[in-house]
Amino acid sequence: MLLNLHVKNLALIEEVDVDFEKGLIVLTGETGAGKSLILGSVNIALGNKASKDMIRKGTDYSLVELTFSVSETCAKQLKKYDIYMEEDNIITVTRKISEGRSISKINGETVNIKTLKNVMSLLIDIHGQHDHQSLLYTKNHLDILDKFAKDSILELKEKIKEEYSKYTKLIKKLEEFNIDEGQKAREIEFAEYEVNEIESANLKPEEDVQVEEEFKKLSNSKEIVSALSEIYNALSYETAGGLGDIINKAVMDINSIKGMDEKISQFQTELYDIDNLCRELTSQIYDYNSGMDFNPEYVREVEERLDVINHLKLKYGNSIEEILRYKEEKEEYLEKLNNMTDEMESVKNQISELEGTLNNLCTKLSEQRKKAAKELEVLVKQALVDLNFIAVEFEIQITRKESIGENGFDNVEFMISTNPGESVKPLVKVASGGELSRIMLAIKSILATEDDIDTLIFDEIDTGISGQTAMKVAEKMAKISRNHQVICISHLSQIAAMADSHYLIKKTADENSTTTSIKKLTRQQSIEELVRINGGSGITEAGLIHATEMKDMADRTKSNLF
Known part of the structure; x- marks a missing residue:
């Protein structure tokens, strides 16, 4: 779980230090206030590329520091990267960006970017504004299914990858024999x-x-x-x-x-x-x-x-x-x-034997995927209903490719129908932007129960939705937050009202500089922020009454959900 975020000298942020708790954490603010900067700072800590242009004007470095509390399971996984916990399983990740270089540290020890990324992948999962568009690429559907299947196929996938590596080396070796007798005689x-x-x-x-x-x-x-x-x-x-x-x-x-x-x-x-x-x-x-x-x-x-x-x-x-x-x-x-003829025959025999082995392994993998796909279909359909897809059908189509690869021979594609009476069609052809966003949220909510990552961050996953659908999305986020820390950057009052912790991101300016800050809101301040999100021109009694009702209703909803 993310306990603290400390950012210094990053673009409009002079210095921000904020503590986080369990549950659903919602960050709101005016357009351009710097909400994306907060997410950007986390991405920097994840090991993503950081431009020197992000260093705040007038300073010579930027600093991002994240402090986590991790479970015993996660602590054991981190040991393989030689990362050992401080007292109470606390881990601190720091990345400092200066002109022409960056330094990453975990618990005070300098690490390379590869180690940083590997460690952070165990601690936090970020879903950005446009990540739902990854559903438009069917190759990602296989990855999603495999993440869901997880332990049931892990050993098979590793074995296939190992055998496929041998297979490709033999194919390359066979190609070296591919010369005619005349050329061979000349050689x-x-x-x-x-x-x-x-x-x-x-x-x-x-x-x-x-x-x-x-x-x-x-x-x-x-x-x-x-x-x-x-x-x-x-x-x-x-x-x-x-x-x-x-x-x-x-x-x-x-x-x-x-x-x-x-x-x-x-x-x-x-x-x-x-x-x-x-x-x-x-x-x-x-x-x-x-x-x-x-x-x-x-x-x-x-x-x-x-x-x-x-x-x-x-x-x-x-x-x-x-x-x-x-x-x-x-x-x-x-x-x-x-000896080419004899050796070539030997290589061909080895290839044939490996093809048989790979085919058997891939068949077993395909069977496991189909079994997992049936389970995932049911869960995704239910999650989509929860997200206000009234009449929805969801299927996972698994077909065989012509050739075997290191991931087997399966081609996986998500099929969906969102209108009664219509047959399922490829998701990439029928889903709108708002629907893709909700479908990805449904998938994320399911995968969240399958992994050990404590902190999930959603950046404006509510894009393109409103009304009753927005309320359903808020409920789904609240459900996920019962078992995971969920941090959501949102512009919807329905989601903000559901927050266990509500933070306001604000931009202030004077003659010399512009600064972005983040502040945790009290219940009353949160209600006032709901008024602003709802489009009120100012804080009115009617607006406050409506926002208070939203907050009370959200509390009742959460109480009923659990």
Whole structure:
């Protein structure tokens, strides 16, 4: 049950904080006073899209906060979304809208929009001004019937959905086999060519890197040999004036004076190290150059190998690993093509088996729907009579579609006759706007007894009705409110008179701003609001007498109803 609505900085609303109680709650007000804003604020809390234009001028955010008291059953359902109750099973839902972003919280914990919508679907059900028009689409008739059938078909629907998912995957797989023999032969020939081309290359892991390094070395071998020869000559011990020759002489000179001073021994040791380093370096350079025997044939072989590898890279991947992986994939594809006939037969058999399973499941589902439809027909007809349909017939026609879907194979359509002697016809062809509104109310009143949602909101469901019919609608709303909290935005005095709690939505303006407010009315204030709704130009004694009689009659009606 909705305990409190707190709205701040939303369009014309500066700040509204209102407490709600059980029973039938009616909100009334002048046209344009902001009744739709109240419903809009609840829709924002439900997770619906909120425009930044709704932020009140002069502020940088809008805030909507709803506080609910929930049943133990609902509390258990909320746990699957990791929502746990505060003390006394209280849950607070907050949504803050600012420039370019929105933040949703439940009991102070931030949640995403999907979780917000899932949670709110368990707490509140809103019927907007034009929702009755959904009855014009027959696909919605199936949803309504299934909501009524609920637990009796839930397991079947889940099983059908699961099996249908398998079925569609197999159908898609079968379509992949849909190639003629000529195309299949071409596919095999091309795949074999690609596999053989890669196999014949006899590639080794990381070979491309090694070959590229070898080719780079060989391509520059002349320049390398020439440069290293110059370095070798510069370091040589055999060439007069070479660094080695100079170091050798220095060693001989240091040896001739080594005993003359202890410090010279240190110089001798360091000079020996330099001599050894120079001899080792010249030896390594000599060995490297000796091994650089330039062989044009070997260079050509390395170049050709590199060309093969690069050619395969262009066709099959950027590395040896990718090329080999491509080869594996092609080999698997070849195996699939070669075994296609057998595999296709296997898939066909699986499809046939699933079709049989689905057909059996859908038949059972259809039987359950037909059983539920008979019950729903009786209840809807009675509810329509309660809503002042004098001579009404209502039937639910269930026919079989040509194909099976995830919801089975049933096509459901509501049929109605509102005039004596006329046969039932599709609801979409015969019902007027006002009749659609009452039919939807009848359906809502029935579904309300089948679910655990405590709070129902109706936005001007009384559109297009008046007089005795309006009184019947008011009675129906009162009946629903015995087991559910019903919040109704209305412009009819018959419904307002039936309210257990009556709130006035009012718009005030000054030079600087316009503000919408909401106020709970006392019994006397409610009677005065009834006078206004009835079209009085002012509060007159006659108007007050009539409004008081309406209120008293509504109280008696509610007393008799229960």
